[in-house]
Amino acid sequence: MVASLDFQAMPDIPDLAAFRDAERALLQRWPETRLDPSLVRIAALCDLLGQPQRAYPVVHLTGTNGKTSTARMVDNLLRGLGLRTGRFTSPHLESITERIAIDGEPLTQQRFVEVYAEVAPYAEIVDRSGGHPVSFFELMTAMGFAAFTDAPVDAAVIEVGMGGTWDSTNVADASVAIVTPIGVDHSRYLGDSAADIADEKAGILKPGTFAVLAQQAVDVAEVLLRRAAEVGATVAREGFEFGVVDRTPGVGGQLVTFQGLGATYADVFLPLYGAHQAHNAAYALAAVEAFAGGKGLDGGLDNEVVREALSLVTSPARLEIIRRSPTVVLDAAHNPHGAHALVEAVQESFSFSPLIGVVGVMEDKDVGGLLDAFEPIMATIVCTQNSTARAMPAAELAEVARGVFGGDRVEVAARLDDALDVATGLADSAGPDSVGLGGAGVLVTGSVITAGEARHLLGGGRP
Numbered sequence: 001m002v003a004s005l006d007f008q009a010m011p012d013i014p015d016l017a018a019f020r021d022a023e024r025a026l027l028q029r030w031p032e033t034r035l036d037p038s039l040v041r042i043a044a045l046c047d048l049l050g051q052p053q054r055a056y057p058v059v060h061l062t063g064t065n066g067k068t069s070t071a072r073m074v075d076n077l078l079r080g081l082g083l084r085t086g087r088f089t090s091p092h093l094e095s096i097t098e099r100i101a102i103d104g105e106p107l108t109q110q111r112f113v114e115v116y117a118e119v120a121p122y123a124e125i126v127d128r129s130g131g132h133p134v135s136f137f138e139l140m141t142a143m144g145f146a147a148f149t150d151a152p153v154d155a156a157v158i159e160v161g162m163g164g165t166w167d168s169t170n171v172a173d174a175s176v177a178i179v180t181p182i183g184v185d186h187s188r189y190l191g192d193s194a195a196d197i198a199d200e201k202a203g204i205l206k207p208g209t210f211a212v213l214a215q216q217a218v219d220v221a222e223v224l225l226r227r228a229a230e231v232g233a234t235v236a237r238e239g240f241e242f243g244v245v246d247r248t249p250g251v252g253g254q255l256v257t258f259q260g261l262g263a264t265y266a267d268v269f270l271p272l273y274g275a276h277q278a279h280n281a282a283y284a285l286a287a288v289e290a291f292a293g294g295k296g297l298d299g300g301l302d303n304e305v306v307r308e309a310l311s312l313v314t315s316p317a318r319l320e321i322i323r324r325s326p327t328v329v330l331d332a333a334h335n336p337h338g339a340h341a342l343v344e345a346v347q348e349s350f351s352f353s354p355l356i357g358v359v360g361v362m363e364d365k366d367v368g369g370l371l372d373a374f375e376p377i378m379a380t381i382v383c384t385q386n387s388t389a390r391a392m393p394a395a396e397l398a399e400v401a402r403g404v405f406g407g408d409r410v411e412v413a414a415r416l417d418d419a420l421d422v423a424t425g426l427a428d429s430a431g432p433d434s435v436g437l438g439g440a441g442v443l444v445t446g447s448v449i450t451a452g453e454a455r456h457l458l459g460g461g462r463p
Contacts, residue, residue, distance in 0.1 A: 019109040022116040023096055032090065032137035032161055033364075033390065041126055042138045042168040048122040049142060052149035053156075053172040056086070059287055060172065062160045062201040063180025063214065065338040066280045069272070069315040070180060073284035074157045075104055080309035081292055081301070086148030086156040088141070088169070093317055093332075093452030093463050100144045102151050106462070115147045137161045141168040155291065165203025176287045177204045177233075178212045180280070182220045183337030195219040202227035209233040210290040212242075212283050234290075236261055238279070242286040247278045249349050258282050261289045263300025269311050273319040274345025281310055316463035317451035319345055323458050326427035327352070327441040328420075330455055332448040336366055339373035342445065346377055352441035354379030354430055356423040359401075360416065360450035363392035370446060371404040378443070380426055382411045384419035386449045394419075416453055420444070 030036075046053055059074050061067045068089045075087045084103055092098040097106045100115070107115065119142050127133035134142075141161075148156045160167040182198045198220040205211050205227050213224055215238040228235045236242055245257040245264070253271035256278045257264065270281055289301055317330040319342065329350075333342040346355070357378035361367050374381065383398040385391040394414040401410045411426075413419035420442075427440035444454040455463070 015110055015113070018113045022113050022120075025120070026096070026116070026136055026139060029133060029139060030135035032135065032140075036135070037166040039166060039168065039171055041130060041134050042141060042171050044126045044129065045119075045122055045134060045138065045142045046145065046171055048125060049119065049146055052142075052145040055149040056153050056156050057175040057291070058172045059155065059157045059176045059178065059291060060160070060169065060174035060204045061158070061178045061180065062164045062167075062204050063178070064183040064197070064335065065333075065341065066180040066214075066276060066283075067159045069277060069318055070178060070280040070284050071157050071159045072315055073281050073310065073313050074178075074287055075101070076309040076313050077284060077288040077301075077306065078155050078157070078291070079104060080305045081288070083154040084151065086144065086151060086153040087158075088144035088148075088156065089159045090137070090140070090161050091448050093448065094456045094460075095463075096140075098463050099140060100147050102147065102153065107147065111147070112143075115143045115150070118150075119143050119146050135168075138168045141171075145172070160201075160204065163197075163203070164201035166200070167204075170204055173206050174204055174209045176210045176212065176291045177206075178283050178287050179204075179214060179216075179224060180283060181214045181337070182216060183335065193219075195223055198223040199227075205231055205233045207231045207233070210287075211235045212287045212290065213237050214279065214283055215239050215243075236286055236290065238282060238286075242282060244275075244278050244282050247275065249273070254278060256281065258285055260300050261286050262293060263289075263303075265300075265303055265306050268307050271311060271313060272315055273349040274341060275348070276341040276345065277315070277318070281313075285310075314463075316460065317448070317455055319349070320455075320460075322455060322460050326424055327439070328424065328454075328458060329441060329443050330451045330460075331443065331445045332451045333445050334362065334365060334370070334447045336369035336373055339370050339445075343373055343377050346443065350441065352377075352439065352443075354427075354440055356426045356440070356442045357381040358384060358416075358419045358423045358442060358444040358450075358454070359397065359446040360384045360386045360394070360419075361392050361397060361446040362388075362390045362449075363396075364390065365447075367392065367397065367400050368404070371401055374445070375404050378405070378409075380409050380411060380423075381405055382413055382419045382423045382426075384413050384416050384450070386416060386447060386453050388449055391447075391449075416450065417457055420454060420457060
């Protein structure tokens with residue numbers, strides 16, 4: 001039975017207590033890691049709420065990696081054009097409120113409770129009408145839609161939770177859709193091959209959508225282009241209609257020249273590391289050109305608007321330097337595709353010697369593939385686990401790691417705070433650090449939740 005709250009009593013509850021109650025009630029619902037191939041419940045909930053997802057144009061994002069970073073870039077660019085934005089992303093790093101942002105800022109706890117109080121009674125009506133109650137992610141999606149309507153926003157940037165066709169966000173029809181690179185992840189739910197997964201993700205392409213497609217493997221591209229042709233979506237392809245022309249890594253990020261749909265944007269500073277982030281910015285830029293131009297793209301965007309918007313982009317726990325002496329870097333890579341991009345970025349932008357890894361993973365992931373990717377850059381791996389029930393126990397991760405790294409390069413610390421202490425101790429003992437110039441460093445990775453919990457422990461501040 002899904003817990004409900006007595007909202008009439010809420011004024012007497014301290015703000016933090018009300019927020020914790022709302023969070024607890026959400027988390028008691030069917031978890032977001034389960035995928036039911038149906039939009040029936042979320043559609044019914046949106047009907048009861050008055051179809052809030054149709055109150056504003058939507059930029060919808062799917063793909064395997066890079067969605068959240070790209071969504072944050074789209075958000076910045078749209079706000080640079082003077083638009084009020086809503087942003088819905090998942091999962092969160094430290095607080096559930098991060099998932100719903102207005103004008104780039106997460107909802108306050110008070111506003112989160114207010115939106116929950118607005119939507120939850122309607123969810124309970126849907127709960128009583130079907131086979132099982134509204135899920136956590138469905139209710140969060142509806143809360144995002146409602147919050148954006150209440151604001152109101154001029155545009156909503158919405159990241160899918162998992163897949164596309166049957167993701168609860170897909171009750172919204174995208175004006176512009178972005179498909180970031182597709183690899184294999186969540187195979188239990190989405191399919192065993194990238195092409196199968198692409199078929200599911202292609203579901204966000206609909207009649208009238210402008211589709212911004214990242215460069216993909218041939219079989220994946222065929223799936224996406226076939227879907228676009230079937231629904232009559234307009235397509236812009238990375239490497240053809242837009243892309244990264246040139247990039248130079250530097251201190252604090254990189255200098256990038258982009259070919260957009262309507263103009264060339266030269267020497268744009270992007271304060272994020274790695275080629276993958278430059279490509280994410282290219283998707284965001286093309287999407288906002290399409291959105292702002294109403295498909296008439298001759299003039300492009302103002303160069304200064306683009307430069308300023310992208311210079312202010314942040315993407316917490318995506319190669320984020322969170323502490324120095326020794327330098328500690330966080331990254332949310334949780335599948336081999338993301339891990340390889342991370343490794344390339346570390347090798348390009350940093351010169352850690354040695355680099356100590358702190359790795360905690362979910363047991364349903366391709367753990368061997370992750371460790372194979374990390375092995376060339378990590379002198380020692382400290383195997384740990386995050387606080388969730390899905391986390392692979394540190395001892396089990398260490399057993400797999402010994403087969404990849406060898407026994408003498410593997411340490412075990414089940415508690416994440418202990419693992420951080422072990423890793424920073426190893427880095428300290430190796431000598432002073434300096435970013436980009438050599439020295440010891442620590443990389444915390446393997447899971448969004450691991451990176452988020454480390455960020456909280458290390459006092460990272462508001463994401």
